[in-house]
Amino acid sequence: MMFGRESLAGVEDLIHRAYLNKLVGEEGLRIVDNIPEEEITDERLAEITGISLNTVRRTLYLLYEHRLAKYKRKRDPDSGWLTYLWKICPENFDKALESETKRLIRKLEERMDYEKSNIFYACSEGCARFVFDEASETDFICPFCQGSLEYMENSKVVDTIEKQVKYLEICL
Amino acid sequence: MSVEEALEYIKLHQQGVLQSDLWKALSIDSRKCSRIVAKLLKDELITREMESVAGIRTYRLYYSPRSNSRRFESLIAINLFEPCAGCIEECTPRHCAKLSEWIFAIAIGNGEGTQLSNSSLAVQ
Numbered sequence: 001m002m003f004g005r006e007s008l009a010g011v012e013d014l015i016h017r018a019y020l021n022k023l024v025g026e027e028g029l030r031i032v033d034n035i036p037e038e039e040i041t042d043e044r045l046a047e048i049t050g051i052s053l054n055t056v057r058r059t060l061y062l063l064y065e066h067r068l069a070k071y072k073r074k075r076d077p078d079s080g081w082l083t084y085l086w087k088i089c090p091e092n093f094d095k096a097l098e099s100e101t102k103r104l105i106r107k108l109e110e111r112m113d114y115e116k117s118n119i120f121y122a123c124s125e126g127c128a129r130f131v132f133d134e135a136s137e138t139d140f141i142c143p144f145c146q147g148s149l150e151y152m153e154n155s156k157v158v159d160t161i162e163k164q165v166k167y168l169e170i171c172l
Numbered sequence: 173m174s175v176e177e178a179l180e181y182i183k184l185h186q187q188g189v190l191q192s193d194l195w196k197a198l199s200i201d202s203r204k205c206s207r208i209v210a211k212l213l214k215d216e217l218i219t220r221e222m223e224s225v226a227g228i229r230t231y232r233l234y235y236s237p238r239s240n241s242r243r244f245e246s247l248i249a250i251n252l253f254e255p256c257a258g259c260i261e262e263c264t265p266r267h268c269a270k271l272s273e274w275i276f277a278i279a280i281g282n283g284e285g286t287q288l289s290n291s292s293l294a295v296q
């Protein structure tokens with residue numbers, strides 16, 4: 001992981017870097033680190049980093065989709081070709097993380113409802129976890145290894161989700 | 173009464189809350205309240221100013237949104253960034269293996285998780 005590494009492009013915040021790492025991976029993070037404050041073309045980025053142009057473009061478009069990068073088109077007066085000049089948008093990181101936080105809260109709440117409204121049975125060999133109806137259909141025998149299915153207490157899982165939702169709500 | 177509930181209460185009062193009122197409002201004793209306040213101050217979630225009320229010294233507590241560098245730290249738990257960011261798979265929070273893995277890892281990381289093997293996490 002490269003969470004703590006200093007950046008050339010002004011993305012120095014640990015959480016922002018962790019987020020980038022999650023979105024575009026370590027190679028993508030290396031691309032971001034080489035984007036200067038002024039604009040740069042995708043070809044130049046590929047040249048500097050030695051990363052394939054396809055990967056550079058994929059990374060830039062992913063960042064663009066999350067509003068973390070923007071581009072300006074410039075037409076070459078001689079050839080008529082369009083050049084894309086890219087920039088990182090560090091000012092949009094907190095907004096993007098806010099959306100991710102809201103989205104995660106919604107998903108954790110859906111998961112919490114599911115955990116609270118079901119009784120779970122788990123394979124004693126650790127193959128899988130089943131809800132009561134699934135477990136009773138197989139006579140409480142694991143369909144994968146024929147081991148027995150035992151009642152699984154999930155209150156710790158519910159507690160963990162509840163705490164996590166509270167922590168996330170504090171971020172907003 | 174948890175730290176989170178105390179924080180919520182302070183957050184609701186933009187003019188700040190007197191610590192001497194906080195413990196009464198939360199129905200806890202003043203010692204427990206002091207411990208909660210100390211934790212919130214340590215986590216930089218609140219600030220305080222000294223204030224005298226009827227000759228008794230207390231503190232006015234204010235909610236303080238986290239500085240940017242720490243604001244979203246809850247998205248990382250036990251060194252894993254939350255699994256939904258950038259995910260392009262079909263979203264099924266009830267059965268998502270990646271979400272399960274994250275939740276169970278936090279529960280286990282806290283020393284209070286249900287023991288499950290990786291294979292069971294992957295299926296349910």
